[in-house]
Amino acid sequence: MRRHAYNLMEIVVAVGLSGLLFTCAINAFHLIGQTQRETACRQTAIQVLDNTVERIAAQPARDRETLGRIFQDEFNKSDLPARSRRFRARCETQNGEWQLAVLRPNGRALAAAGIPLK
Numbered sequence: 001m002r003r004h005a006y007n008l009m010e011i012v013v014a015v016g017l018s019g020l021l022f023t024c025a026i027n028a029f030h031l032i033g034q035t036q037r038e039t040a041c042r043q044t045a046i047q048v049l050d051n052t053v054e055r056i057a058a059q060p061a062r063d064r065e066t067l068g069r070i071f072q073d074e075f076n077k078s079d080l081p082a083r084s085r086r087f088r089a090r091c092e093t094q095n096g097e098w099q100l101a102v103l104r105p106n107g108r109a110l111a112a113a114g115i116p117l118k
Contacts, residue, residue: 045102045111048074067091071100
């Protein structure tokens with residue numbers, strides 16, 4: 001006589017494999033979402049730097065105070081501070097140029113630009 005039912009071990013293996021595939025899919029979707037968020041933040045940071053460079057190019061004088069104020073103003077107008085209070089704007093002189101950077105919470109640059117000193 002032929003059996004048409006599954007035994008317990010087959011069902012356990014099938015449920016285990018289904019759980020493993022589900023876990024892998026959830027992790028993949030999480031990584032995709034994280035990558036999309038980081039890409040959006042990077043694009044916003046690049047836009048902040050681009051707007052800052054445009055505004056600085058229109059300024060007759062490029063002193064540190066004016067440059068820092070313009071950069072901080074553009075940074076505050078973006079949605080980066082709303083996404084995470086831990087993003088920071090950094091403006092410093094290095095290797096004969098102004099270094100502008102939007103920093104991640106871990107201190108690494110999300111986007112950076114250099115402007116020659118005049």
